[in-house]
Amino acid sequence: MAINEIIVPLTGGVLIGAGSLLAMCASGKIPGISGIVAKIIRPKVGDVNWRVIFIIGMILGAGVTFYFSPRFADAFELPGGRNVTAIAIAGLLVGFGTRMGGGCTSGHGVCGMGAGARDAFIYTVIFMIAGALTVLLWNLVRTGGAL
């Protein structure tokens, strides 16, 4: 494994952690993305603006990075013959599951686990195992059983 394959993702992770920490201190809320978004689509008075501002910042941050380092945007790939139907179903499951599950990769995986919450750790393990099994199943079906 080349050193860049560690440094680059680690740098990204540090930025994700720092951004989450800053948003948590400034908002007084747990800045998990699924929760932030869900409470924009079903808003409560006085608890909307910071969520919208954070999401705009997030799109801006990604956009600026893609613009100045096109290699990050060009790296985009959708492997294993995943088509629009798969993506649309995935979107529905991710939206439904993150709300039913009370959090996503950032809410449970970073903020919850970062705060040492046992339940967040368990939910993170569950969605990672479910994700790994889904990829395994997809690959098995695609290749007719050969890995």
Place this chain on the structure above:
Amino acid sequence: MKKVAIIIGGILFGSGLAISGMTNPGKVIGFLDIFGNWDPALAFVMGGALAVYGLGLLVIRRTRPSLQLPDTTADPVSKRMAIGSAIFGIGWGLGGFCPGPAIANLATLRYEVIWFVPMMLIGMFLAQRIFRLDT
């Protein structure tokens, strides 16, 4: 001031997603492909994010005890949330997107996220309705 901190937080978060490879579903699926051709790179993303957030939280709690922080005491694991997390994981493995990277990818206007994000919002809305999460 608060709003400035939040937009900077968002920018850091979004640039982190783009740099880390999280906005590339191929990278995410490679990370989840632990039974096949596993790509461990995204473990470093989680490691970096957890280290900064976890250590930062400890430092802030010690140095700024007056700052109002969210309650992060763990609740008992609930069946509903465990099943929900499994459903999320299935969607994550199917599409390679979790919520943050999907939305961050709107910056590129790729057709994949033009499909994914509205469907995700519908899914969220349905779960909020069914489980009455709008309290």
